[in-house]
Amino acid sequence: MNVLVIGANGQVGKHVIKGLAKSEHKATAMVRKEEQANKMKELGADEVVLGNLEKDFSHAFTNIDAVIFAAGSGGSTGADKTLVIDLWGAIKAFQYAEKAKIKHFVQLSSIGAGDPDAQPDNIKHYMVAKAVSDQMLMATSLNYTIVRPGPLTNEASIGSIETTDMFKEIGYRSIPRADVATVLIESLSTESARGKAFELLAGDQEIKRALENV
Template sequence: MNVLLIGANGQVARHTIAKLKDEDHQVIAMIRDSKQATELKDLGADKTVVADLEGNFDHAFDQADAVIFAAGSGGHTGADKTILIDLWGAMKAVDAATRLGVKRFVMLSSMGTVDPDKSDRIRHYLVAKKLADDYLKQSQLTYTIVRPGSLTNEAAQEKIKLEEEIQVRDNTITREDVAIVLAKVVKRENSFNKTFEILNGSLAIDQALDQI
């Protein structure tokens, strides 16, 4: 399957390139800067396409069978960029996929979007993510929404906790483990039209995904 990875130069997305290759997918890496192309191809991307979420990026969907939206404004930008990238950019990607016939859409979201009012530190970010998630759910696309908790840069543990909403948030999750989940759900029919949270836990990733 040809998978368009939006936000391909992000920290989780860079891991996702290799994990998609492990699942026998072809990776179309969407980037903002052509200077990033060589490094992403070295990571395993089959093709790179330069496009900007703040503009028109319909051309990035050429030959794509599925989309993983892993773009984010980053922790050092203001609420304005969060709205433009995490909310408006995601909504535009949903619209483009719908318009261009790409029916499979995986959204990298965030734990805490069920009720952003419970967080006052990054509430604007969680609100943007929640609205983008809700917009995707209301579309005609076959979606999966993955909501990880706090991210770390440690090596993958390959074991997770997966629930629709995790009540006891006593752990974090590695970016590499999130990438493994993103890559695996693309073809997993039991993940279609589902939303779930993940942390590192005690179940092997495939076993946890089997129980969605």
């Protein structure tokens, strides 16, 4: 499949591009700035398209079969950008994907998005944006997978995970960004992951097997 990666220049997005280059899929990296295109090519992107989540980016869906939405406003921005990027940008992507008859839409969300009221006040706006975005995706006609990882690290890939609908507690557990990217990619071709939203941490089950049991 030709996979559009939205948020390709982000930390998880870069791992997704590298992972897709080693898979049977082709990667179309969507970035905001032309100067980011060469980096995407170096990472293995087959195509690069310019697109801004704050504007109309429907052109990015031309000749696309599947989407991995890994975009986010980042921790240094305020609630305004969270609404515009993490929520409204995602909703526009769903709309464009439906019109383009996309086969599978994989969304990177966050652990805790299933119950934003239980999250600390300082990140509640972020969790609400993620929760509403997830719910809006579930309400579309799209085949979807929603991946909700715990705290992210830049450690090397472990290759094994634990998944559940919602962890009761996570303690000091985390997950490498590289493994999150692998989960996003593997979800594209794992039938049992379709129509599912699940939380994700590093664990002891090999990624493919874990996804077959979500």
